[in-house]
Structure formats: C-alpha cells, structure tokens
Amino acid sequence: RSNSSVEELARAVVEKKGVPDIIGTINRNNRLWEVPVEEFDAVIDTNIKGIANMLRHFIPLMVESKQGIIVNISSGWGRSAAAQVAPYCASKWAVEGLTKSVAKELPSGMAIVALNPGVINTDMLASCFGNSAALYQSPESWAPKAATMILNLTAADNGASLTV
Numbered sequence: 001r002s003n004s005s006v007e008e009l010a011r012a013v014v015e016k017k018g019v020p021d022i023i024g025t026i027n028r029n030n031r032l033w034e035v036p037v038e039e040f041d042a043v044i045d046t047n048i049k050g051i052a053n054m055l056r057h058f059i060p061l062m063v064e065s066k067q068g069i070i071v072n073i074s075s076g077w078g079r080s081a082a083a084q085v086a087p088y089c090a091s092k093w094a095v096e097g098l099t100k101s102v103a104k105e106l107p108s109g110m111a112i113v114a115l116n117p118g119v120i121n122t123d124m125l126a127s128c129f130g131n132s133a134a135l136y137q138s139p140e141s142w143a144p145k146a147a148t149m150i151l152n153l154t155a156a157d158n159g160a161s162l163t164v
Contacts, residue, residue, distance in 0.1 A: 026127070071112075111157050116161070
C-alpha cells in the first residue's frame with residue numbers, strides 16, 4: 001500500500017523478473033461506526049491505494065512493451081453489499097470503478113479487469129459466514145479454475161468485471 005514500497009517492487013521486478021504477491025485486507029466484522037479508524041484506514045490503504053500504487057508503477061512498464069493484462073482482485077461485495085464489512089465493500093466498489101476508469105486510459109493491446117474470485121472458504125469468509133463457510137470451495141480447488149480463466153484473458157476483456 002506504500003507508494004515508495006511499490007516503486008521499489010517495480011524496480012526489483014524489472015531487474016529480476018519476479019512476481020508480486022496478491023495482497024488485500026478486510027475489517028473485523030463491525031458496524032461502520034464501530035470500526036476503529038486505524039482498521040478502516042488499513043482496508044482503504046491496502047485495497048485502494050495499494051492497487052493505485054501498483055498501477056502507477058507497473059502500467060508505464062507495460063505500455064513500453066505495448067502489451068499486458070492487469071487483473072485487479074475485486075469481490076462480490078464490490079458489486080453488492082453486506083452488513084458489518086462496509087469498509088471492505090467500499091474498497092471493492094472502488095476497485096471496480098478504478099478498473100473501469102483505467103480501462104478507458106490504456107492503449108490498444110492492453111487490458112485491465114476486475115476479478116471477483118467468487119465465494120471461497122477462507123478465513124475472511126468464515127469471519128462472516130461462520131461454520132457454513134465450509135460449504136464453499138477451498139482455495140486449492142478454486143486456483144486451477146482461476147488460473148485457467150486468467151491465462152485466457154485478452155485485450156478484448158478490457159474494462160470487464162468478471163467472476164471465477
């Protein structure tokens with residue numbers, strides 16, 4: 001989420017051809033007015049500013065090569081809403097809007113999409129769904145489907161809001 005850290009990462013990726021990690025965060029279940037300011041800021045800083053910083057430093061590198069597909073991780077809650085996770089929902093709505101706006105700025109041959117991973121049995125889901133989270137697919141069963149989908153994205157998908 002730190003611009004200077006992302007700038008450093010971009011340099012390292014260019015030098016070593018490494019792969020950045022996927023990051024994101026959610027608030028503890030609470031009504032908005034009970035979410036501590038620091039927790040709210042962490043969600044917004046990571047899920048919005050973090051993506052903006054990644055785009056700021058990686059898009060110019062991709063434009064130079066005149067190719068690339070960017071996948072921003074969104075959420076079903078970036079297209080709907082749920083109680084007790086308002087900061088997370090707001091951040092993912094922002095990911096959707098940011099993605100659609102940047103899509104209009106990219107040159108031909110590039111694409112950016114917002115990807116809702118679907119409902120996956122993660123710690124985050126368990127925090128919201130309790131024991132019923134176990135009824136949903138595991139990250140291990142989800143990953144091959146997501147990888148196949150992502151690897152088949154093309155410039156024609158620019159600006160799309162997709163779901164695995």
